[in-house]
Amino acid sequence: MRNIATLVLSVMVLVGAVSAATNTVIDLSHYNGNVDLKKAWDDGIRTIIHKATQGTKYVDPKYSTNKAAAEKLGFVWAAYHFADGSNGTVQADHFVKTAGNVRRYVIDLEDNPKGTTVGKQQAEEMVKAMEKKTGQTPIVYGNAYFLDSLNSKILRSCPLWIASYRSSSPRMPKNWSAWLMWQYTDGKLGMEPHTVKGIGKVDRSFLQPPSL
Numbered sequence: 001m002r003n004i005a006t007l008v009l010s011v012m013v014l015v016g017a018v019s020a021a022t023n024t025v026i027d028l029s030h031y032n033g034n035v036d037l038k039k040a041w042d043d044g045i046r047t048i049i050h051k052a053t054q055g056t057k058y059v060d061p062k063y064s065t066n067k068a069a070a071e072k073l074g075f076v077w078a079a080y081h082f083a084d085g086s087n088g089t090v091q092a093d094h095f096v097k098t099a100g101n102v103r104r105y106v107i108d109l110e111d112n113p114k115g116t117t118v119g120k121q122q123a124e125e126m127v128k129a130m131e132k133k134t135g136q137t138p139i140v141y142g143n144a145y146f147l148d149s150l151n152s153k154i155l156r157s158c159p160l161w162i163a164s165y166r167s168s169s170p171r172m173p174k175n176w177s178a179w180l181m182w183q184y185t186d187g188k189l190g191m192e193p194h195t196v197k198g199i200g201k202v203d204r205s206f207l208q209p210p211s212l
């Protein structure tokens with residue numbers, strides 16, 4: 001009996017550790033088309049991180065309509081900015097002005113095949129400008145290869161949203177020891193589930209509790 005109790009207890013501890021993160025986060029942009037957020041809510045999604053801006057001028061055409069719908073339904077709302085190689089302070093201005101009232105701000109750092117790619121200087125300038133304007137440290141999104149290439153102490157001080165479609169545990173960038181969120185699928189690669197009702201295939205992420 002005692003052995004069984006110990007076994008049950010260790011299994012519970014193990015399961016507890018694995019399931020500590022919640023799988024209730026998606027990220028969206030206009031690429032997802034028309035989405036039914038009520039269905040997504042009923043499917044268990046609670047946090048939406050939406051593309052707001054890119055560079056110094058671009059605004060995602062679905063940002064404001066999806067934001068209004070999500071707020072009515074009670075979602076936690078966060079906004080992301082796809083950074084490029086233009087001036088970091090100007091990008092931060094554009095992002096903060098467009099995002100409106102949000103729980104958190106995210107800077108998306110990745111290779112840009114259709115234009116200039118963000119470098120260390122722009123990324124760092126953006127973090128500093130965001131802190132000044134919002135009083136919050138922004139969350140940094142990226143994959144290990146790209147974040148390693150920037151090798152920045154300033155970025156390292158930001159909470160990490162790691163993109164890694166490996167099925168076991170994420171490939172971590174150097175200098176970060178923990179992640180706040182792990183984007184485990186882009187809707188095609190990575191472990192299941194890949195879909196959400198009302199949306200279809202979509203980027204999904206684990207979030208460390210308690211919440212954003």
Ligand SMILES: *[C@@H]1O[C@H](CO)[C@@H](O)[C@H](O)[C@H]1NC(C)=O
Pocket residue numbers: 087088089090
């Ligand atoms: C970016 O723009 C800001 C505001 O116009 C300016 O103060 C800053 O020097 C610029 N940064 C660079 C690297 O040119």
Ligand SMILES: *[C@@H]1O[C@H](CO)[C@@H](O)[C@H](O)[C@H]1NC(C)=O
Pocket residue numbers: 151152153156174175
């Ligand atoms: C990252 O970590 C390595 C080794 O732990 C260290 O040598 C390097 O200076 C760190 N880089 C930054 C930007 O903190």
